[in-house]
Amino acid sequence: MIDIIHRVGIKAPIAKVYAALSTIEGVAGWWTKETTGVSKPGGNIEFSFSTPSGERIGGFTMQVMALDRNKEVHWRCTSGPEEWIGTDVMFKLSQDGDYTIVHFGHRNWREAGEFTEHCSTKWATFMLSLKDLVETGQGKPAPNDVKVSNWH
Amino acid sequence: MIDIIHRVGIKAPIAKVYAALSTIEGVAGWWTKETTGVSKPGGNIEFSFSTPSGERIGGFTMQVMALDRNKEVHWRCTSGPEEWIGTDVMFKLSQDGDYTIVHFGHRNWREAGEFTEHCSTKWATFMLSLKDLVETGQGKPAPNDVKVSNWH
Numbered sequence: 154m155i156d157i158i159h160r161v162g163i164k165a166p167i168a169k170v171y172a173a174l175s176t177i178e179g180v181a182g183w184w185t186k187e188t189t190g191v192s193k194p195g196g197n198i199e200f201s202f203s204t205p206s207g208e209r210i211g212g213f214t215m216q217v218m219a220l221d222r223n224k225e226v227h228w229r230c231t232s233g234p235e236e237w238i239g240t241d242v243m244f245k246l247s248q249d250g251d252y253t254i255v256h257f258g259h260r261n262w263r264e265a266g267e268f269t270e271h272c273s274t275k276w277a278t279f280m281l282s283l284k285d286l287v288e289t290g291q292g293k294p295a296p297n298d299v300k301v302s303n304w305h
Numbered sequence: 306m307i308d309i310i311h312r313v314g315i316k317a318p319i320a321k322v323y324a325a326l327s328t329i330e331g332v333a334g335w336w337t338k339e340t341t342g343v344s345k346p347g348g349n350i351e352f353s354f355s356t357p358s359g360e361r362i363g364g365f366t367m368q369v370m371a372l373d374r375n376k377e378v379h380w381r382c383t384s385g386p387e388e389w390i391g392t393d394v395m396f397k398l399s400q401d402g403d404y405t406i407v408h409f410g411h412r413n414w415r416e417a418g419e420f421t422e423h424c425s426t427k428w429a430t431f432m433l434s435l436k437d438l439v440e441t442g443q444g445k446p447a448p449n450d451v452k453v454s455n456w457h
Contacts, residue, residue, distance in 0.1 A: 159429075160422035162454025252455045256422060270312035270408060277311075277429030281453065301433065302314025303404040 155262040157273045161280045162252035165287045167223045170253040173287050174226045174244050183283040183292035187212075194220055198228065205296045210305070213237060236268055253287075255280060274301045307414040309425040313432045314404035317439045319375045322405040325439050326378045326396050335435040335444035339364075346372055350380065357448045362457070365389060388420055405439075407432060426453045 163170050173179035177198065181188040187201035194217050201212035213233035218241070220226055226244045230237040245256040257280055262269050278299040286292030293299060315322050325331035329350065333340040339353035346369050353364035365385035370393070372378055378396045382389040397408040409432055414421050430451040438444030445451060 156417065157425070158417055158422045159426040160419060160454060160456075161426060162456065249455055254454065256419070265308065265310055267312060267408070270310045273309070273425065274311040274313060274429045274432060277426045278433075280426060281430075281451070284453070299433070301436070302312060302406065303401055304312075304314065 154260065155265045155269060157257075157259040157262070157269065157276055159255075159257040159277055159280050161255050161257075161284050162249065163255065163284045163287050164251055165253055167246055167248055167253045169287055170246060170255065170283075171223045171226075173283060174255075175220050175222075179286075181294060183286045183294050184279050185295040185298075187295070190214075192217055192220070194218070197231070202295045215242065234268070236262065236264075236266070255283065271302065271304050275305075306412065307417045307421060309409075309411040309414070309421065309428055311407075311409040311429055311432050313407050313409075313436050314401065315407065315436045315439050316403055317405055319398055319400055319405045321439055322398060322407065322435075323375045323378075325435060326398075326407075327372050327374075331438075333446060335438045335446050336431050337447040337450075339447075342366075344369055344372070346370070349383070354447045367394065386420070388414065388416075388418070407435065423454065423456050427457075 173183060175192055177188050177192055185200050185202050190196060190198035192198055196217045198215045199212065202210045204210060214231050215228035216231050218227040218229050224246055228242045230240050240262055241260045243258045243260060247254045259276060282292040282294060325335060327344055329340050329344055337352050337354050342348060342350035344350055348369045350367045354362045356362060366383050367380035368383050370379040370381050376398055380394045382392050392414055393412045395410045395412060399406045411428060434444040434446060
């Protein structure tokens, strides 16, 4: 199995980072503005992506596998691109001095293809969007996300 | 073995992207300003990193394993942090319409630790720095690189 992993350090209390990962409003502030659903264990969250002009590009449904306050958020993809279905998205939090560390993993890809490469780069930009959101109040969620290629 | 992978698309001719990867001056424009050595097969390139105030943080030596014009650049780490020694850094190029696609791999890590997570995120920022350099003439090489955490 192939894992995409990242690490960012956010100069903020762990509870503030956890809120940005464990609530619909929080995630809408750094990943995609079009985030809806129920962020509770067993609940489903829908993430949609559109162009700035409103044309739908795609989306994912994630089932919430675990919410462990100030420690971990764990989702499993149940619908979306075929490569994503059954994969796990996990955010583990730790403290290092003034920083909350986010250990990110998008785990259990079946192969490392070109789409995996793309998602790895995009996840880095979204983790930096999370950092910006928590530190400054303003992230870069889709459709205002950082474009890394012809694939957005 | 663990691989860090990324994909960026750069709106520029493939030869321009290859030059930014295969010459000392090119790499100094997106990874670290302190890049010296010989970019020829079998040659060694030294990459050093300092703080903006000039304090040395660390560095790497890479042996050039392959330079395949407009197709691939391949380095192997021969000195630096223990986790990096023996790992391979590879840039493979392809064309997709107006875009040159960079398929990046930092391959053959022995384990996926916290330092691997950090390097994955940093490599994404450096691939976007490469994109900026080629598209706009201005990258963000160290010491002006994007800071992702308390580890820089």
